[in-house]
Amino acid sequence: MKAFRNFLICIVILAIAFAAGFFYWAKQPIIPSGRSPIEFAIKPGSSVKSSAQQIADAGVPVNPTLLEVLARATAKSAKLKAGNYELKPGTTPLGLINQLVRGEFAQEALAIIEGWTFKQMREAIAQHPALKHDTVNLSDKELLAKITADFSMPEGLFFPDTYLFAKNSSELQIYKQAHAALLKRLNEAWARRDPSLPYKKPYEALIMASIVEKETGQKSERDMIAGVFVNRLKKGMLLQTDPTVIYGMGDKFKGNIRRRDLETDTPYNTYTRVGLPPTPIALPSAASLEAALNPAQTDALYFVARGDGTSAFSSNLADHNRAVDKYQR
Structure with missing residues (x-):
C-alpha cells in the first residue's frame, strides 16, 4: 500500500514537472531575435495534427506533437485558420497558436500611385509576385463587371493608396478594396460639396478631380486649378486642358503635344468639345477629390505654369497672355 502511494506521488510529481516544463516551453521564442522570419502555409481543411506537421515541414523549428498538444490544451485546436503565414523572430509557441487563431496572415504591400491610369494600375497588380494572378486574361470591361455593375468604364474608379494583403491573395481583392475606398472618399467629399457647383452627380466631380x-x-x-475649371464650366467655356487631350491620344502620344493634336477631335479633346470628358483620365488623390468638390472661390479663368512647379492665375485673357509671354515665351 505504501509502495503504491509512493508510486502515485511520483506520478503526480512527474505530471507537475511535465506541465511546468511544457508551459515554460510554450512561452519561449521559437526562433531568437535577429534571425530571418520563416514563411509557412496551412492548407484549407487541415486538422490540428496536420497543421502542426505542415508548420514543422516548412522549416519552423518546433515539435509538431507538442504544438498539437498546446492547441488542444488551450481549446483552440478547432479555431486554426488556413492561409499563408510568417513566423517572426521572438514568437513563442503560444503566440504562434494565437496567430493561427486570429488569422494573422503574412502581409504583402502594393502601392497604387495617384495620377496613374487604370492601365498602369493593372500592370502594377499583374507584376506583383505575391498576388494570385487570376484577372490578367480579363478585358477591362470583364474585370469591371466582377467589381461593380454601376459603371461602364474603369478609369478613375480606384483610390490610390498602399494596400496590405495576405500572400497569394486574389488580384480581385485589391481591385474591390481600392474601388470601395474610392467610393467612400468620393461620397464623403460629395456630402461636403459646395452647393453652387455645376456637377449633376458625383461621377462628374470624379472626372474633374x-x-x-x-x-x-x-x-x-x-483648389485654385479646380476653381478655374469650375468657372469655365459655369460660363460654357472650353476647359482646354492638355492632360485630357493626351489621354484621348492613347498610345499615339509620344511625349510632346503638338498643335495638330489640339485640333484633332476625340471625346477627350477639351479644346474641341465643351464640358467634361466622358470619363476620368487618371486615379485622383484625396486632395484632388477635395479640391474638385470644394474649389477656391476665385474669378480666375486662366492659369499658366511658371516653370518652378507653381502657376500664375489670371481673370482675363489679356493678363493671361502677358503671363504666357513672361513665363513660357
Missing part, C-alpha cells in the same frame, strides 16, 4: 490631379503636382494649388 482626375483632371486636377494631372494638371498640378502642387497640393496647395489644386
Whole structure:
C-alpha cells in the first residue's frame, strides 16, 4: 500500500514537472531575435495534427506533437485558420497558436500611385509576385463587371493608396478594396460639396478631380486649378486642358503635344468639345477629390505654369497672355 502511494506521488510529481516544463516551453521564442522570419502555409481543411506537421515541414523549428498538444490544451485546436503565414523572430509557441487563431496572415504591400491610369494600375497588380494572378486574361470591361455593375468604364474608379494583403491573395481583392475606398472618399467629399457647383452627380466631380490631379503636382494649388475649371464650366467655356487631350491620344502620344493634336477631335479633346470628358483620365488623390468638390472661390479663368512647379492665375485673357509671354515665351 505504501509502495503504491509512493508510486502515485511520483506520478503526480512527474505530471507537475511535465506541465511546468511544457508551459515554460510554450512561452519561449521559437526562433531568437535577429534571425530571418520563416514563411509557412496551412492548407484549407487541415486538422490540428496536420497543421502542426505542415508548420514543422516548412522549416519552423518546433515539435509538431507538442504544438498539437498546446492547441488542444488551450481549446483552440478547432479555431486554426488556413492561409499563408510568417513566423517572426521572438514568437513563442503560444503566440504562434494565437496567430493561427486570429488569422494573422503574412502581409504583402502594393502601392497604387495617384495620377496613374487604370492601365498602369493593372500592370502594377499583374507584376506583383505575391498576388494570385487570376484577372490578367480579363478585358477591362470583364474585370469591371466582377467589381461593380454601376459603371461602364474603369478609369478613375480606384483610390490610390498602399494596400496590405495576405500572400497569394486574389488580384480581385485589391481591385474591390481600392474601388470601395474610392467610393467612400468620393461620397464623403460629395456630402461636403459646395452647393453652387455645376456637377449633376458625383461621377462628374470624379472626372474633374482626375483632371486636377494631372494638371498640378502642387497640393496647395489644386483648389485654385479646380476653381478655374469650375468657372469655365459655369460660363460654357472650353476647359482646354492638355492632360485630357493626351489621354484621348492613347498610345499615339509620344511625349510632346503638338498643335495638330489640339485640333484633332476625340471625346477627350477639351479644346474641341465643351464640358467634361466622358470619363476620368487618371486615379485622383484625396486632395484632388477635395479640391474638385470644394474649389477656391476665385474669378480666375486662366492659369499658366511658371516653370518652378507653381502657376500664375489670371481673370482675363489679356493678363493671361502677358503671363504666357513672361513665363513660357
